[in-house]
Amino acid sequence: MKLSFEVLEALDAIDRTGTFTEAAELLHRVPSSLTYLVQKLESDLEVELFDRSGRRVKLTHTGRVVVEEGRRLLFAGEQLERKAKRVQDGWETELRICLDEILPFEAMWPYVHDFYGLNMDTHLRFSREVLGGTWDALITRRADLVIGAAGEPPQLPHLVARPIGSLRHIFAVAPSHPLAALPEPVSMDTVMQYRGAVISDTSRELAPRTVASGANQPCIAVPTLAAKLEAQCEGLAAGTLPECIAARAIEEGKLVPKRVSGMREVTYCYLAWRDDESGRALQWWVEQLDLPDLIDRFIAYI
Numbered sequence: 001m002k003l004s005f006e007v008l009e010a011l012d013a014i015d016r017t018g019t020f021t022e023a024a025e026l027l028h029r030v031p032s033s034l035t036y037l038v039q040k041l042e043s044d045l046e047v048e049l050f051d052r053s054g055r056r057v058k059l060t061h062t063g064r065v066v067v068e069e070g071r072r073l074l075f076a077g078e079q080l081e082r083k084a085k086r087v088q089d090g091w092e093t094e095l096r097i098c099l100d101e102i103l104p105f106e107a108m109w110p111y112v113h114d115f116y117g118l119n120m121d122t123h124l125r126f127s128r129e130v131l132g133g134t135w136d137a138l139i140t141r142r143a144d145l146v147i148g149a150a151g152e153p154p155q156l157p158h159l160v161a162r163p164i165g166s167l168r169h170i171f172a173v174a175p176s177h178p179l180a181a182l183p184e185p186v187s188m189d190t191v192m193q194y195r196g197a198v199i200s201d202t203s204r205e206l207a208p209r210t211v212a213s214g215a216n217q218p219c220i221a222v223p224t225l226a227a228k229l230e231a232q233c234e235g236l237a238a239g240t241l242p243e244c245i246a247a248r249a250i251e252e253g254k255l256v257p258k259r260v261s262g263m264r265e266v267t268y269c270y271l272a273w274r275d276d277e278s279g280r281a282l283q284w285w286v287e288q289l290d291l292p293d294l295i296d297r298f299i300a301y302i
Contacts, residue, residue: 002044005077007037008070011049014038015067018056092144092279094123098137100148100269101130101199101225102167102242107298111288115281122281130199138272144282147289148298149270158276165295167267168243172255174235185261192217197228197237244299269295 013023014034024031042049049063059067099105105126112124129137134149136142139156153161171191173179179186179194196219220237222228229245231237233254240263241255249255271289273282291297 002041003070005074007041008074010034010037011063011067011070012074014050014057015059015063020057090280091120092122092281094125095145095279095281095285096125096127096143097285098127098129098134098143098146100134100146100150101128102150102245103148103295103298104301107301111285114288115284118284120281135272138274144277145271145273145285145289147271148295149272150267153270153272158274159272160275161270161272162290164269164271164289164291165293166269167295167299169240169263169265169267170243170246170250170257171238171240171260171263172232172246172250172257173238174233175253175256176235177238177256179238179258180256182258185259188260188262191238191260194218195220195237197222197231197239199223199225199228244302 009027010023013026014020017023017026020031020034020038024034027034038049047062047066048060049066050057051060097108099108105128108126115122115124127137127143129143129146131150134143134146135151135154138144138146138149138159139154148164149161150167153159171186177194179191182190194217196217198219198221220231222231225242225245228239229241229249232239232241233249246255246257250257271286271294273286
């Protein structure tokens, strides 16, 4: 390869100072060494990089292209050096963070701002998962950190799970739904006779989970929590919803809450990661998010 970072640095310095002598001074070299580098490059490439007709050298059109593109390469090289140093110091090049569908993504932005303020060049990649999909993402290494994973953590080596709060669920139906007129508490057997709305579990290897739906209950599977809320407001299905999500629809009369005997009303949530591949970026996020009331803080954004 005829081009090198050494010659690109020399061309940059000559362009900025206007003379070989001042450029050599800037680079702590002798002028003759820069003259040799440039002349050799011009000879190898069979081009003229500088117009030497005046007192101060000027770049030719070809020289300008080489210098400007060279500066991009120099910047990329500097970035690569910094990234290599950070990796050596334990900072990951990429961190994959998975957020459960129930939690509002807006709550993440303050943490993202603070993390980018560290200037560590770690690339953040966010994803959403549903139900057991959060645990599955961690197990299959689609995510390095999961926030809001619901239900009991799987018993696996190197998996760390910390409780970060709970979500209260409400069973609710549209005012026009047959269950709305029944006396409370409604039995689970009665609920099972009507179509339920469930969010499709995104697990790939773990057995899919469901929330408050029976094996023989007819159901409509929807992709998001917002779609589940809409399906229930439309009277198309019945089901449980996080209280924070259902509250507005109940207040507006679009949903009617119903007590159901035997229904689990509280889901416990976790922050989870693997401790066998824990870098400094992951440690930083764990330090920020490992809070017993994190769920309540996220819900405040709804």
